Structure formats: C-alpha cells, structure tokens
Amino acid sequence: MSRVLIIDDDEELCELVSEYLTVEGFETECVHDGESGLNKAVSGDYDLAILDVMLPKMNGFDVLRKLREESKLPVLMLTARGDDRERIVGLEIGADDYLPKPFNPRELVARLRAILRRIHSETGDQIPAEKIQVEGLELSPSSRSVRLGGGEVTLTSVEFDLLTALVREAGKVVKKEDLSENVLERSLSPYDRSLDMHISNLRKKLGIRPDGSERIKTIRSVGYIYTVL
C-alpha cells in the first residue's frame, strides 16, 4: 500500500481527499503547514507527497526546494488554476507533476498512480536496462542518473523518462502523443502544455551544445527530436 503525505492547509479538503484516497487504496496522512510538512516529507516514511502551494509558515515552493536538497520523494503540486507561473516554477524546482486546484479527484488518483508506477519501474523488479550513451550524454536507467560531459545532471523522474524516450530514438522524431501516453501516462489533450513545459525544463538543464545548437528540437505540430550530429 502506498503511503501518501498530503500537505494542505485546508483541513476539510484534506479529510475528504484522505477518505477518497483510502477507498482507492492509499494510506494517507495530512499536515497543514509547510514546516511540519517538510519534516514529515524528509522522514522517508512516504512514497509520495501532495503539496499545496499556498501554505502557512513556509510556502509550497520553499518546502519543495528544501526537500529536493536531501530527498527524491516524488511530489505532485497543487497549483492555483490559471496561474501559469506557479506551475512553471513548481516544475522547475523539481515537482514531478502538477494539478490545478480545484481538481478532479479521479485525475488526482490517475496522476498519483502514474508517478508511483514510474518509481516502481525504476526501483524495479525488471532487469535494469543498459546504459545509453549518445555523444557525451550518459543515461543509466538502473540508477536513474544522467551524466553530461562528465558532470551529473539532476532530473526529476518525468524528465528522466522523457529524455530516455527521446535518446532511445535519437535522430528520429518522437511524437507528442507517444510521449504523453508512454511517459506522462495520459493521452495528449488539446491545450495541455505540461509536455512542452517538461521539455523546456529539460532543455534548460541540459544546455546547448558547444556549437550553439539545441539538443532537443521541436518539430512543429509533430513532436520532438533528440538531434545527433
């Protein structure tokens, strides 16, 4: 049973979400402020955290930033609907996914499951996949680490999976639909920008090649390509 930590100051909402998630087969615990949320999150007792942005004492972003200093605990952020900046910042500082509030609880469960599946496949029972190497970029699926030109690049689990999917097909276009289905585990819906956002974060983290070209190119209205020289 997966243990989920809910960090949200709306106590009633926490109760309801707990009830719903319990029925769906999760074990939950609620905390209502940022500080205690962070303390619990780093304890290692949980598989996943749901983190609201608006929190007393320490806001969600600060909690996430502190958390990322010592833990890779998957985090799903609850952002204010319509506030693009919140979700961009959230993903940039290492949230695994985001959900605008008010959310549909079914969607929440689907996202939680997707994140957990990814984690399980990592720590996985399957045979660890071999390292993939492309021009100085080295992905090791077993440790889920990325090295670029000798240095380590820290990626969130979604970013790692996206990069893996692209690099496996290096030099070929990977369709957006496929990336969404295989990595985000949901079908691509119109007006959904999360894929673009993850890719843009990935670009920032990888940087450009010495000759100034982008590693990941956008093929308009089709998908993305990891370019090889």
Next chain:
Amino acid sequence: MNLFFKIFLWFLAAIALMVGMVVFLNWTVQTEPVVGRWRNSVRNQMTIYAATAAQIHDSEGERGLIGFLDRIRNADTVSEVDVIARDGSVWFTDAANVESYQGLVEKTFASGVAEIEVGPPDTALAAKHFVLDNGDSFVLLLRWERPRPTPFFGESPLRYLRYAGLLLTALLLCWALARYLSSPIQKIRKATQKLAGGDLQTRVAIEVGNRRDELAALAKDFDVMAERIESLINSQKRLSRDVSHELRSPLARMNVALEIAKQKSNGDTAPMLERIETESFRLNEMISSILTLSRLESGSRDFERREIDLTALVESVVEDANFEAAAKGKAVKIIDGDECSVFGSENLLRSAIENVLRNAVRYTKGETTVGVTLKTADSKARIHVRDYGSGVPEDELNNLFRPFYRVGEARERKTGGIGLGLAIAEQAIRAHKGSISAGNTGDGLEVEIILDCKK
C-alpha cells in the same frame, strides 16, 4: 485646429492690428500739418522772391534779374522758374508748355497774393505777381518740390530692423502666452486619454505645476476624480477576485465529496451526480476565467517576456482548436502563415489566440472551417480569425470584448460559453500593446489581432 495655434494666431492678429492702427493714425496725424506748414512757407517765400525780383530789376536791370532767377533755380526746392508778363508774353521760362499756366497767371493778377496750384506728383506750382518801377507787371512762377510725407515704410534699414524687432517681440510674446494657456490643457487631455485607456494611476496636478488659476483647479479636480475612480474600480476588482478565490476552496472540497458520493452511490443517483459534476466543472471554468481576467486587468504587466515564434504559436493553437472542433464536425485551418516573432508572454498570447479561436469554433456553423491567417506588413503582425456563423449586430460589435457580455442570451447558453474568453483575449493583447477588433464579413465574424513584430 490646435488650441495652441488658435490662441497664438489670435493674439498675433490682435497685436498686429493694434500696431497697424497706431502706426496709421500716427502717420495721418503727422502728415496734415507738414503740408499746411509748407504751403505757408511757400507763400511767404513767393512774396519775398517776387519783391526781390522787382527790386533787382529796378536796380540792376534785366541782366540782374536773370542772374537772380538762375540763383533761385539752383536751390534744391525749386525745379522750374518762369516769368510771364501781364499781356501774356513769356519773359523767362524753363517749361515747354507755358501756355497752360495762363489760368494761374490770371488768378494771381486778380487776387494779388501768392497762389499755389498742386501740380504733377510731388510738385506744386506757385505764382506771385510783381510790379516794376516803370509800371510793367509780371508774374513769377516757381515750381516747388512738395515735401514728401514720411513714407509709411521707411527706406532706412534701421527702420526695417525696428519693425522686425517689433514683430519678433510680438511673436515671442504670443508664443509664450499661447503656450502658457494651452500646455496645461494639453497635459490634462493626455491624462484623460490615459485614464480612459485604463491607466487608473494617471495624475496630472504635479505636471500642470504651480499655478493659481482655473486650469490648475481643473487639474486638481481631475486628480480627485481619478483617485475616486481608481479606488472604486480597484475595490470592485478586488471583490470579484477575492470572491472567486474564496470560491475555489469549497469547490475543491465539493469535487472530492462528489467523487466519494459516486463511489458510494448505487446506480439511481449516478445521472444526477454526473450532472453535479458537469455544473461544478463549469463553475470551475468560470472562476478560473474571472481570476485570469482580474489578474490581467489589475495591470500586472510584469509577466515574463521573451521572443516568441508567433507562427509556431498560432500553428499549435490552431492544431489544438482543430482537434476540439473536429468533435463537433467543424474544423480550423491556417490559410496563410507569414513568419513572424513577437516579444511577449507566450502564455498570454496563447490564451488570447486560443480564446478567439474557441469562440469562432463555438459560433461557426456545422461543416464549416474557421479560417486563420497570419500576415506581416510594416513590422505589424495581423492575425485574422474568420468564422462562418451568424455574425454579430453591428451596434454590438464593440461590446463583444466586455466581460460577461452576451449577444442574445439564449444563443450563448446553448453554445455553452461563459462570456469571458474575448475579454481575456483583449486584456492579453492589450498587455502586449496590440489591438483586437471584430467585424462582420457578411457570412460570419472576423476578429483581427494586431501585434508588433520583432525585427
């Protein structure tokens, strides 16, 4: 015409008229006495000359007289000397047609005093008789140069300089005065335009400066008004924002409670629960739109700006809209797509174009294709979104971009809009200093977005 020029020209005209009057009056008043004085002096001189001529003839004879006449002629003021005897015979002359003087000669003999006849321009013929010792009578005629009245426009350059100085002073004075009167009005007008354009923080009293007249009072009143409007609008906006914000928490709880109810429900309540879900979804959409709009309206222009490939953006939005439209048997297509990049916020521009497109898809008739064009000219990008719906009554076109404005209540309900999409689009475009407008094409509506292209 511009107020500044009006005031300037009126003052200039007034000054010019006044100066003209003064000069003219001065000239006429000055001219009369000059001519009068000259007549008297000519008369006196004629009497003296005539008497002298008689004495010289008596004492020195004809030769002496001729010498005397020559001397007279050498004077600057006399150009012609004639002497005519009583019987009409010409004794001495410089003129070609002495006969024409006969009248004057007769008159002089008759009156016995000096007579003056104003002749050809600027000269006058004066006559006086004299009697010799031997009883012969003659008339002495002298043509005198008339004194010219001081010319209106003097020849001396100094005079011109004086007029130029006068003119320049008048110009400067008028300019300063016109400027003094019109510049605060200009400033107040600019401020009014800014306020009307939505910048509620516009104030003008400081700019108008330290005056103590009606214009300064007007500027102060303007500030009071702007202050009042600003606080009213802000409190209204804050209210709608806070209400929307607060509504989200219960809505979030309701969503979760609804799902729990669904988990526990038997089949009977399922359709109603679905219905509740749909309505809560709508509520949610509406609240996020209000929040987006109020964020845009609050003028937080500090959104992240960077260079954006507008063509790619339009293509990607069209693709999404087409996907959505396909479900309703409609389509969205790019007809023309010039290359263009703009400087701004991708999210805002995306939501603007998206809202316009969704609106077009909503209203275009089934089986039709919404056409999108992107054209660039004169460093402006023009995006046209054309639908094939029933259009909008002409007098309601401008209201289209007002929040919650509905063209025909029933129509809007059926099509499921909430009346905020175009308002959001307008605010987003405005935040990029662009413009958005709508017009009927005859068989549909066309929305035009104009943005500055980045070179």
